[in-house]
Every structure is written in C-alpha cells, then in structure tokens.
Amino acid sequence: MxxxxxxxxxxxxxxxxxxxxxxxxxxxxxxxxxxxxxxxxxxxxxxxxxxxxxxxxxxxxxxxxxxxxxxxxxxxxxxxxxxxxxxxxxxxxxxxxxxxxxxxxxxxxxxxxxxxxxxxxxxxxxxxxxxxxxxxxxxxxxxxxxxxxxxxxEGFDPDREFKFDEAPEGCTVVPFGPFHPTLDEPAHFRLYVEGEMVRGCEYRGFMVHRGIEKLAESVLTYNDIPMAAERICGICGCVHNVAYAQSVEGAAALRIPPRAEYIRTIMLELERLHSHLLWVGLACHIVGFDTMFMQAFRIREPVMWIAEKISGNRKTYALCVIGGVRWEITDDLRAELRQVLDQLEKEWRPVVAAVQKDRNLKARTRGVGVADRHLVKDAALLGPVARAAGVDIDARRDHPYAAYDRVEFDVITADGADVWSRVIVRALEVFESIRIIRQCLDRMEPGPLSLDIQDELPVGRMGMSSVEAPRGESHHFVITGENNRPRRWRVRAPTYQNLQGVPAMIKDQQLADMTISLGSIDPCFSCTDRMETIDIRSGAKRVWSQEELKQLARGTRA
Amino acid sequence: MSLTSKLQEVLVCLRAGRVTLPYPAQSAPLPPRFRGRPIFDASKCIGCGGCASNCPAREILVYDVCQEIRILKYLGRRCTYCGRCADVCPEKAITMSHEFETATGTIGDIQQRLDLFMSTCQRCGRCFTEPSKLEELKLKGYRYDDLENERWIFRSQAYLEGQPVVDDIEIELD
CATH class of the missing domain: 3.30.460.80 (NADH:ubiquinone oxidoreductase Nqo5 subunit)
Incomplete structure (x- = not known):
C-alpha cells in the first residue's frame, strides 16, 4: 500500500x-x-x-x-x-x-x-x-x-494603481492584453522586449475572480455547487462538476453506482473531444490557418449535438449530483453516440494526416514555446503541455476515477516539448477518447443512476479528487461542513499551474510567437481594466485610469 | 510532403460542402431533453417551495401574503437552466421548455409569478402544504396526527438537532 x-x-x-x-x-x-x-x-x-x-x-x-x-x-x-x-x-x-x-x-x-x-x-x-x-x-x-x-x-479605491516591476535594462515594455485579438479571454501580460525578442514578462490577471469558493462555503448547498462549479470554465465545465462531486463523495465515503461512473466517463470524454477539436481549430486560427479552424469546428459540431441530446445542453451538462448523475444514456442515445463517434473518427483521420505533414504549420510551431522536463517539474505543468515534453502523466490512468480503471487507453506523449508536439498530442488524444467512450458503451450495465442518500453527510472530513481536464489535471479539495454545505472547497484549474510556466516558455523568443505559445497551454483566465498609451514622438507614457476611460468612452471628457 | 498535405486539406473542405444553417430563419431541431426556460404550471403547483430551496442560482422566491395566499416568483435573471427545480418538483409542475431565444429588454417577459391559493385545514382554518420530498426525509417517520390526544399536528421539528423527540411538536388545537 x-x-x-x-x-x-x-x-x-x-x-x-x-x-x-x-x-x-x-x-x-x-x-x-x-x-x-x-x-x-x-x-x-x-x-x-x-x-x-x-x-x-x-x-x-x-x-x-x-x-x-x-x-x-x-x-x-x-x-x-x-x-x-x-x-x-x-x-x-x-x-x-x-x-x-x-x-x-x-x-x-x-x-x-x-x-x-x-x-x-x-x-x-x-x-x-x-x-x-x-x-x-x-x-x-x-x-x-x-x-x-x-x-x-470600506476604503475600496478604484484609482489605486498596481505597481508593475521595472523593465530590465535595454528593454521596451509591450503590453499584451487585457484585450487582444488572439485572446479569447482577457489577461494582461507586460512583455519586456528587446528588438523583436521577448526577454521576460509580468502577468496580472484574476480580475474576473468571482469568489465562487466563498459562495459555496456560505450560501450554496452540496447539490447546488455542481451547477455553479460547472460555470467555472466555459469549455471544461463538466470536469469541475465531476471533480467536486467526487471529492465530496470521497470525503463522505460514498460509492456511486457503476452505471453512473460509466456515464460520468462518457460525458468527460465527450467534453475532451469537443475541447480538443476546438483547440486544434483555435491554434490553427492563431497561426493564420483559418481553413482548418473552420473545418475543426465543423467536425466538432455533432459532438455538441449529441451532448445536447443526452444532457439537454450543448455545453453545460449539469451532470452530477452528490451520489450519481442526472441523465440516463438510453439505448437509442447509445446507438446514436456510436454513429457520431464513427463519423468523427472518419473525418478526423484525414485532418490529422494532413496537419501532421503540413510544412507551414510545422515551421510556425516547431521549437516555439518550449517547456522542457525541468520546467514541467518546477512549475508543475500539466496535461498536454507536460505530455508533449515526454512527461508521462495523466490523472485518468494515474489516479483513476469514475470508470477509467475499467477501460483501456494509451497516454499520448511526444518529446518535442514545443507547440508542435502539443498539437500532435491533442490531435491524437481525440482517438483515445473515442476508444474510451466505445468501451464504456460496451460495458455499461443497467442499474440505478444515483445513490439514495438518506443521512446528512459527515462533518469535518476531507476529500480530494483529480480529474484530467482536456488542458490538464483539475484538482478539487473539500472539507465537509455543517448546514448541508462544505466548510472549504478549493478548485485548482490546470491553467493555474500552466500559466506560471508561460514566462519561461516565451523567454528569448520572437514577439510574434507569443500568441501561439500562450495559446498552446489552452488557457482560461481573467481580465484587468487598464490601458497604456505611449506617445511615439516624445516617448511619454501615460496610464489611463478607470475613471478617465469611462469619461473617454462616454464622451464627457474634454 | 507538404503539397499532398495541402491537397488533403482541400479535399477535407470540398467534401464538407456547405453546412451553415439559415438561422434564425430556420433553426436546427431541438432534442426532447433540451433544457430551455423553465415554465411553471400554476394549476399543478402545490406551493411546497422545493424548487426555491434547491435552486442553485436562488432565482425562485416564496412569499406568504397571508394565510391562504402564497406567492412564488421566478426571477429569470441569472437562471442557468440547470433544471434542478423540475427535478425536485413532486407534482411535475415545472417543465424545461424549448425556449432559448430569451433575450429581452423587459425582464417581465421571462419572469413568472404564481399566486397560489393554499389549501386550508378544515378544522383549524389554516393553510398547510404537503411536505416536500426533503421535508419527508427530515421528519423521520413522524406523521402529522397525534392519535393519543386526537389533535391535528401542524408541523414537527423533530429533525432539528438537540431537540427532544416528543415535546417538540407544534400542535394546532381544534
């Protein structure tokens, strides 16, 4: 043991x-x-x-x-x-x-x-x-x-400035974000640039921190939180939903019915499918290959539809309650899901074959955004970023949950440690997900969807759960509490660790590679409200405050 | 070879053809389980308030105007259409409809207000509700009637911790 x-x-x-x-x-x-x-x-x-x-x-x-x-x-x-x-x-x-x-x-x-x-x-x-x-x-x-x-x-001061570090000698500051054409969500990177080369950066984010943990600890109840947890992420919501439920079930020593475990596995893999297809599309979009962006999204769409048929929503499956799942996968849905998977496999194969040999894409991503083994260890990088550096970790195999201990699949790794390897890892993981879902469909037995929980959950117990999200391991920790709600619930999304590796990944690279390097961790993050203008002629720098920006936007400023 | 890969990519696009739907003129059919805006059926609702207690977004309010009238209001602002209210409703008075184009300039278009006439006890004249599923659990086997004293029992609080099991019953006298 x-x-x-x-x-x-x-x-x-x-x-x-x-x-x-x-x-x-x-x-x-x-x-x-x-x-x-x-x-x-x-x-x-x-x-x-x-x-x-x-x-x-x-x-x-x-x-x-x-x-x-x-x-x-x-x-x-x-x-x-x-x-x-x-x-x-x-x-x-x-x-x-x-x-x-x-x-x-x-x-x-x-x-x-x-x-x-x-x-x-x-x-x-x-x-x-x-x-x-x-x-x-x-x-x-x-x-x-x-x-x-x-x-x-009391004493909230909207005009208080965040003190950024001094830029290193000889470097110019280039603000990247909070709103940038290639960022799907806002984040602010302050890049130190020497000519075309990035020499370092400072990150400021967390501006859309929503206090969801505090809400869970003081307002919501055990079965409300899965629906709120799902809204932590717009892409891998089901991961948080399942990870939360599992950590509570772990703390209370509840063993959920096998059919519920299979259904959780299927929905998690459906989510990985749509997320990876979306990411490959976005990565192509960032490097200017919009044709493949469109095709990846087209191929992805049937996955969204089948998820909608099973759960009632394309993206927010509202899957788990403590002790089980809410949606049954009927025989009709099973047959339909199989068809969707067959079609997806058939369409994804030529795309992967084409992308794998695409010289333009390779030239744009090889040797870019390198995160090697040492960085992976020190910054605790996760998911495809770690696997693309040859670090063979996957929570589905290493810390099996739901029905992952009953299915066979390969953990895809690569050894380039660069963006190209991450593209390949994600493209190939799609086939593994298809394989996992097929095995689940074969093996799931009829049975109840949920436990009938009669007693209050024990108080003061701790539980933790790791779920492999499409972008890395998502870790939840719960201390159970009184009044039908946890005392403490902590969510560690994979981007929390992966983002800490970005400064090292973009160091000593071309400024133009910043976007795809950042994009390659498949980030989810938050925003800040600040604008910096530099007068090109005089070099004078001024930072606009929130109040000034408001006045500017409303035309009340002279 | 890059040229063949480009040709393959062209093939992928050509095979796909046109897939865009002429939305909003025509939308894709919605699956039966689709979770749209919840619709409350006042004729079925018994006013138990189970939906209000289980709503993760706290979007359903219950307000007792007087003995006989209970108001249930669905606010429709930050509702996430999770469908928990429909799940827990013992009377199936809530359906997750197929309405999803709910953008509006008037919040009243989405909100619903149910003025419920609550049943009254024929003896005491006060209204009572059937226990919700949750309350049934919490009552731990207590029925409402107190046979020994032949009296109507309005509500037991026996589920609260640290309270005696026998003397905690609120009794409504005849």
Missing part, C-alpha cells in the same frame, strides 16, 4: 515532526506536520521522493479548532497516490513558512493564501498581490470566515 509506505518513509526521516496521519483510502494520504519543519518535509517529498506538486491550500478553521490550515498537495503519480501535507497555523500568529524556494510551483498558491486569508508566507521573495483587485483595501481577507459573502469593504 503506497500511502502506508510513504507515511513510513516520512516518519523514519522526520520522526516527531509528523503529528498525525490519516489514510481514508489506499490512494489518499493526509499528514499533519509540525509547521516548523514543513519546508524541509516538502523539499524532501518534492525533490527526493519525486512527487509532483499539485497545489497549496489555505483554510480558515478558527470556528472549529481555533487555527488556520495550510495544506500542500503532492501527487505520487506512479504509486497512484494523492497526498496532502497539512499544518495548523495559530490564529494569533498568522504566518507560515513559504515553500516556494524549494518548490517553485507554489509561488502563486502562497500569494493567493496571503491575499485571501491574510497568512503571511515567511521567506517568499515575491509577495505581490495576485488575486485581489488593485483597489481592494489591505487587511481585508475575503475567505476568512468572519467576512460575510456579500461584504463590501
């Missing part, structure tokens, strides 16, 4: 620093450790036991134990184990030892804990605001339990 084995390794080495451990299932490990030695333990787990960093999570447990919680999640992919290293942080001394020096990928997560809980990461070298808006007053931390969900803090 891998969980027991890893726990013994930690105990042998760290002895009394391991305070308490919980192994609720053979693939889950929760370890409470001494806050003094957490940095040392995380370093050991990350570097010596070679675990993959997943996410760091803060939680306000003061109403129950008087402490804050900080958890660092690591995945042992080969041992099929998800582990959480937890520390209790006393409320009167809200600070914790940063692990970012040891685990670079923890950079954002620790800044987020600082923003939302007011816990200071000791030893973090880049303590800039990450999630909260620029005008948000200091000292108000929205995820603390004593802050109401609809709290409007």
């Amino acid at each position: 891998a969980a027991r084995e890893k726990l013994n390794l930690l105990k042998e080495r760290f002895g009394n620093a391991i305070q308490r451990a919980d192994i609720p299932a053979e693939d889950r490990l929760f370890v409470f450790v001494d806050p003094q030695s957490v940095r040392e333990i995380c370093r050991h787990v990350f570097r010596h036991l070679d675990a993959r960093y997943v996410i760091s999570i803060g939680a306000d447990d003061r109403p129950h134990s008087g402490d804050f919680l900080v958890a660092h999640h690591f995945a042992f992919d080969e041992d099929h184990l998800l582990s959480s290293i937890l520390t209790r942080i006393p409320a009167d001394e809200p600070a914790f030892d940063s692990i970012t020096d040891e685990v670079p990928a923890a950079n954002w997560a620790e800044r987020e804990i600082r923003d939302l809980y007011g816990l200071e990461p000791r030893g973090h070298r880049y303590l800039k605001r990450l999630v909260l808006p620029d005008g948000w007053p200091d000292g108000v931390h929205p995820l603390r339990k004593d802050v109401p969900f609809d709290h409007v803090p």
